[in-house]
Every structure is written in C-alpha cells, then in structure tokens.
Amino acid sequence: MEDETSFRIRGLAPEPFQPLFALTNAELAERGVKRMRVDACPGFPCRVSLEDAPIGETVLLLHWEHLETISPYRASGPIFVRENAHTPAEFVDAVPEQLRRRLLSVRAYDGDEMMRAAEVLQGDALETQIRNYFADPAIRYLHMHNARPGCFACRIDRA
Numbered sequence: 001m002e003d004e005t006s007f008r009i010r011g012l013a014p015e016p017f018q019p020l021f022a023l024t025n026a027e028l029a030e031r032g033v034k035r036m037r038v039d040a041c042p043g044f045p046c047r048v049s050l051e052d053a054p055i056g057e058t059v060l061l062l063h064w065e066h067l068e069t070i071s072p073y074r075a076s077g078p079i080f081v082r083e084n085a086h087t088p089a090e091f092v093d094a095v096p097e098q099l100r101r102r103l104l105s106v107r108a109y110d111g112d113e114m115m116r117a118a119e120v121l122q123g124d125a126l127e128t129q130i131r132n133y134f135a136d137p138a139i140r141y142l143h144m145h146n147a148r149p150g151c152f153a154c155r156i157d158r159a
Contacts, residue, residue, distance in 0.1 A: 005131035006159035009096065011048045011089035012064075017081045020060055033062040036080075042101060045146070048085035050096040050154060058083040066152040067143065071113035077152050092159050095130075099123045099154070103147040108133045111140045120147050134158055 020028065025035055036059050038044045042052040044059050053059050060083075065076040089096060100123040108117040116139060121129055126144075133139045144153035 004137070004158070005134040006093055007130050007134060007156050008159040009050070009089075009091040009094075009099075009154055009156050011046070011050045011085070011154065012079075012081075013088055014048045014081070014086055017048070017060065017062075018086075020062070021058070021083050028060070031062075033060055035059075036061055042098070044080045044082075045098050045102075045151070045153065046082040046085050047079045047152070047154065048081055048088055050089035050091070050098050051082075051085075052098055053080065053082045064152065066155070067113075069113040073109070073113060073115055075152075077150065079152055093127075095123065095126050099126055099144060102153075104153065105145040105147045105150075106130075106133070107143045107145070108136075108139045109141055109143065110138050130156055 028035055038053045038055050038057045038059055041055050044053040046053055059080045061078055061080055064079045067073055067075040102123045104121055104123050106119045106129055107115055110116050119129055142156040146153055
C-alpha cells in the first residue's frame with residue numbers, strides 16, 4: 001500500500017526566467033525585474049534550484065504569480081532566480097536545506113483552491129507538518145512561504 005502522506009517538492013521550471021538574464025538592467029527595470037549580485041549566503045533563495053545562491057552569483061528578483069487560480073486565494077509576490085539554475089530541483093519525501101533553515105508559513109489547499117489550514121513553523125519541523133496535512137484526504141497541495149520576508153518558496157504535492 002502506498003503512503004498517502006508521501007510528498008514531492010519541486011522547483012519552478014527555469015524556462016520563463018532564462019531569457020531575462022540576457023536583458024540589460026534598463027530592459028529588466030521596464031519589466032519590474034532587478035538584477036542583483038549575491039552578497040550573503042543564505043539570503044537569496046532560488047525558486048528553481050531550491051538552494052541559496054552562493055556569494056558572487058547573479059540572481060534576478062522578480063514578481064511571480066505562484067497561485068494562478070480562480071479563487072479568493074489567487075496570489076503573487078517576489079522571488080529570486082539564480083542565473084545558473086537550469087534544472088528544477090525535485091525532492092521526494094525529503095526537505096531541501098534551503099527550507100530547513102528558515103521560519104516558514106505553510107498553507108494547505110483543497111481541490112476547490114481554498115485554504116483549509118495554515119501554520120508557521122521552523123523548517124526542521126516541516127516534514128512532520130507536510131505528512132500531517134496530507135493525512136487529510138481533502139488537502140490537495142501545500143504552498144510554502146518564507147515567514148519573515150514573506151516570499152513564495154515552493155509548492156508541495158502528494159507524491
């Protein structure tokens with residue numbers, strides 16, 4: 001019998017972001033995007049690789065619609081993307097270090113795109129909370145946000 005609380009964490013697909021790195025800073029500014037050089041680690045969490053960008057690397061800070069839905073919970077916000085992130089991360093029944101080291105807001109959604117539950121917790125408690133939420137068959141997926149800056153971190157689905 002399959003574990004109904006098994007989960008998959010995936011980074012965003014890099015394709016929408018890669019062409020942006022070829023633009024000038026002025027062209028990026030016209031799109032509301034800012035190019036930045038990483039000067040602290042951790043501090044620039046990439047949404048593709050689900051890793052903190054290393055010092056010296058180039059990232060883009062941009063607006064991203066992370067919950068494209070017809071519901072009151074439709075949402076968007078800022079994210080970082082590393083220039084060298086070409087493959088989306090994937091973790092099955094494991095939590096990336098980038099999430100383990102942060103204070104997180106976990107939001108659980110049902111099949112009608114309505115938030116059913118939410119919790120703020122330290123990242124090292126995330127795996128237990130994911131499994132607790134997925135023990136409820138009404139929960140379809142989770143969204144993670146960094147609690148302090150509030151940025152979208154990733155989506156978590158049942159594996």
